Structure formats: C-alpha cells, structure tokens
Amino acid sequence: MTAIWSNPAHTVPPISLTGDSGIDRAAHHRLDEAWLAAAWSHPTTRVFVVSGGQVLIDDTPDGRTELVMTPAFEAPLTEQHRYFLGTDTDGVRYFALQKDSLPGRMDESARPAGLREAGQLLGDRDAALMAHAVALENWQRTHRYCSRCGERTNITSAGHIRRCPACGAEHYPRTDPAVIMAVTDGEDRILLGRQMHWPEGRFSTLAGFVEPGESIEQTVRREVFEEAGVVVGDVRYVASQPWPFPSSLMLGFLARATSVDIRVDGEELHEARWFSRDELRAAFESEEVLPPSGISIAARLIELWYGEPLPKGRPF
Numbered sequence: 001m002t003a004i005w006s007n008p009a010h011t012v013p014p015i016s017l018t019g020d021s022g023i024d025r026a027a028h029h030r031l032d033e034a035w036l037a038a039a040w041s042h043p044t045t046r047v048f049v050v051s052g053g054q055v056l057i058d059d060t061p062d063g064r065t066e067l068v069m070t071p072a073f074e075a076p077l078t079e080q081h082r083y084f085l086g087t088d089t090d091g092v093r094y095f096a097l098q099k100d101s102l103p104g105r106m107d108e109s110a111r112p113a114g115l116r117e118a119g120q121l122l123g124d125r126d127a128a129l130m131a132h133a134v135a136l137e138n139w140q141r142t143h144r145y146c147s148r149c150g151e152r153t154n155i156t157s158a159g160h161i162r163r164c165p166a167c168g169a170e171h172y173p174r175t176d177p178a179v180i181m182a183v184t185d186g187e188d189r190i191l192l193g194r195q196m197h198w199p200e201g202r203f204s205t206l207a208g209f210v211e212p213g214e215s216i217e218q219t220v221r222r223e224v225f226e227e228a229g230v231v232v233g234d235v236r237y238v239a240s241q242p243w244p245f246p247s248s249l250m251l252g253f254l255a256r257a258t259s260v261d262i263r264v265d266g267e268e269l270h271e272a273r274w275f276s277r278d279e280l281r282a283a284f285e286s287e288e289v290l291p292p293s294g295i296s297i298a299a300r301l302i303e304l305w306y307g308e309p310l311p312k313g314r315p316f
C-alpha cells in the first residue's frame, strides 16, 4: 500500500487549464441578443481573436504573459463568429472573435501561440478564456452541417449552439471523454508506455477514449489491458483537465495492477515498462527516458506517484 492510495487527501499537483479563472460564464446571457449587443459595445469589454487554434500573446513589462485583447470597438465585427465567454468579478465582459487569420500587430513582442504553448505561459484567467474559445472554434469549424438532415446550420447562443434552419435540430459543442491513468503494481512501480509515433525515450502514462456504453472505470481497465496486457483492479479518480485537441476531456486516474506481465499491442504502444522511483530517476538522469513536458495532466499523475516535480522536459 503506497502513500497515494492510503492517503485520500494526498495533494494533486496544480493542473494546467484548471486553475481558478475568476470568470463567470454567465450562460443565461447567451440568447439575449440585446444584452450581447450592449456588452459588445461597452468600453470595458475585452475581445481576442482566435484562429486555427491560435491566439496572440504578449509579454508584459513585469514578466507575465497575457492574451492580446482589445476593446470591442477596435475588433473587427462579425456577429456570426462572436463567442461570449463570460464576465469577471469587476464586470468586464470577454468575447472571442473567430477569424480566418490572426490580426497583424504593431507590437513586435506579440506572437501567435497555440494552447499547448500558451497554456504554460498565461495566468489562470487567460488560459481558461483561451481553452473555452479554442474548444468552441474547433467544434464550429468541423460541425457546420446538420448531422440529421445535412443542411448548413446557423450559429446561435453566442457561439454555443448550432441550429438547423431546415429540421430545427439544435447541436451542442461536443466533448469527448478520455481516460489517462497512472498504473502502479504491488511493488509500487509505475507503468509507462511509448506510443508508436513518439520519439525514442519518451514515455508517459497510458490513455484512451471512452467507448459507447462504458463507465470510465471500465475504460481504464480495458485500455490498460488492450495496450499493455496488464490487468487492473482498483481504479480511483484523481482530477480532470479540458483537452481541446480538438475536443477531449481528460479524466485522470490512479489504477492498481493485479498482473505485471507486459504484452504491448504494437498498434498504439510500441513499448511499455515498469519503473521504480529509483529506476525512473536514473533513467531521467541518463536521458534514457525523457520526462513528459507541457501542460498535460500526464506529468501531474506521474508526479503524484513520484513524490516530487519531474525534471523539466524538452519540448517534443
């Protein structure tokens, strides 16, 4: 029995994109066109452009990184692609504007960034606004036609619903649940795998999509057995993370293996190994294993078991 299993209050390391944003999504305003029009033209309202999953970010003189936002009157207006994201505690309203390209910037330090990069740099408020906008944009770009009758649909609810003018169907942004799990065995080793397309040495937790008719605990057991041939018993939920690449919700678990023999599927996983903490530390030091980098909950799940922050990973 290890600390992470015996102590339910064990602290989960901070997970990117899940911090306290201070934003109230204020969904009750989404269908109120008069309210939205007034909010749009209010001088304190802030707007940022999202295009192809990217936004403009900029560094502040005091060393922080922020979304580049303008008052709405400076932002180009196309109501069809105006997403209302919410209000903060000062009453400032936030919108994202979906465009075919990012605006040019006079300020040379402003630069385009996707969520994988920006999510590590932005504060909680801006990271949450960006994750919301990128998730909506991903859905809007790929769900333009009615899945019932094939007609082109119209955007409504300030970017949160597409309505079909022919059959009346309403379509909502989709979120696909996926599980990601730190599997440990009776000797308190962790199971890490390397996917087929990953570079040599990069290992991380196993993960997979929830299938129709499954509970998420069943998904954890099925995925670990399918990918690595390891049988899982107890499963405990840890935390979740929005993962709009393009539309997932990552559900993080601890999972306890009841078998240790590994048989990788050779389709998703190229290799899987059990690591003790000492073995993983030595593998990091020799660079035989590259620590997971970036904003993913995977690194946090490994740290929960490892007991300390992982070495800084190289981007891959």
Ligand SMILES: [Zn+2]
Pocket: 146, 147, 148, 149, 150, 151, 164, 165, 166, 167, 168, 169
């Ligand atoms: Zn339709």
